Amino acid sequence: MPEQTLTTGKRLVEAATALLDSGGEAAVTLRAVAQAVGVSHNTPYRHFADRAALLAAVAERDFTMLTDAFTATEGTRLQPLAKVKDALDAFVVYGETYPARYRLLFSDPGIASPGGELEAAAMRSFAAFAKLIEGAQASGDLPATMPTATLTGVVFATVHGLLDLQAGGRMREEKGLSRAAAGVAVLFELIAPRGDAAAQSCATVSSP
Amino acid sequence: MPEQTLTTGKRLVEAATALLDSGGEAAVTLRAVAQAVGVSHNTPYRHFADRAALLAAVAERDFTMLTDAFTATEGTRLQPLAKVKDALDAFVVYGETYPARYRLLFSDPGIASPGGELEAAAMRSFAAFAKLIEGAQASGDLPATMPTATLTGVVFATVHGLLDLQAGGRMREEKGLSRAAAGVAVLFELIAPRGDAAAQSCATVSSP
């Protein structure tokens, strides 16, 4: 029984994650989590302040995982814009594969406590992604007419909007976009047409 | 007592909306709604199949309101791109003023039943907004390199992402974007720079 080697706290986080994936946020009751681990229904309170704290622990683990993925992409020898697309592809796959987890991290209002460790983990993820955007701005593949944080924010908001609409079953309404991945491709068509070559060649031609 | 003149069903919807605005989705319990109206705690079941159906009625009313707002904007004598911005401004104000309601309409997975009246109302809203985008494409203010539905989908996804992040308390993490309205402005900078004048003048200059 390899699970017995884990501490009870870690096992509770794992059980909560499994319930989240299989039945959505409503399925993550402290009683169900406790039963899955094999402890009494109020043992979770020995390890977490309340239900929100348990969910926050699940979210924090995934934020760290995402940060690692973005950092790994940065270490590759891909072109700057390819790094951004690579990271976003991984992000979209994560959001499509684990929609309930995705919403916990990026939408749930109940777990966000300002100044906590969760917020710090979320900011590290954002910073790791912003670094990729910065690289694509420096190489001229993405517009450098605005601060990196601003561009990163809008790109992230768009991808989040696509994933959240899909997770909420609202993609049906947009006949123009069947899946989030398609929307990301359209976004790049809009903000980096032909690797921003159009804007660059335009600037070259119109200069005296 | 003017409220007494309303049918019990309408009064339940109004009470649910008020509870949603003041305390979030969790505050909308059937018992609290019934108490606010002054009926027994299970009277709502005489008017709605279950809690989700009551929430769906709240959402449907707001979808109709949004559709009317978009249609009214279309009837003005504003420039095509100004109509789009005007509609989005109103949409952002709605999302910022009533975040819980906004999420009910565009994020909540519990009320979306395919083929129902709610979905039809949501599609009418989308169509009314798409008509404004179409006008801006026709006037050359927005890129016409993709179908109207596709562009509308991406623009809406971005605005939804901004509003949802703000409603979920995630805006703090993006130092580049303090409010959803700022993000919308950045979006237009990216997809309609100087009214798309840059791309057009570029095409003019680079043609032989």
Next chain:
DNA sequence: ACCTGAACACCGTTCAAGT
């Protein structure tokens, strides 16, 4: 038709008590 009270099976959370 519309409403009611009682009841059922759940919740999160607390607490005194055990080892």
Next chain:
DNA sequence: ACCTGAACACCGTTCAAGT
């Protein structure tokens, strides 16, 4: 320290019964 059983105040939902 860690876990337990009982209990409290809530839920959504159902149902037999009233007018």
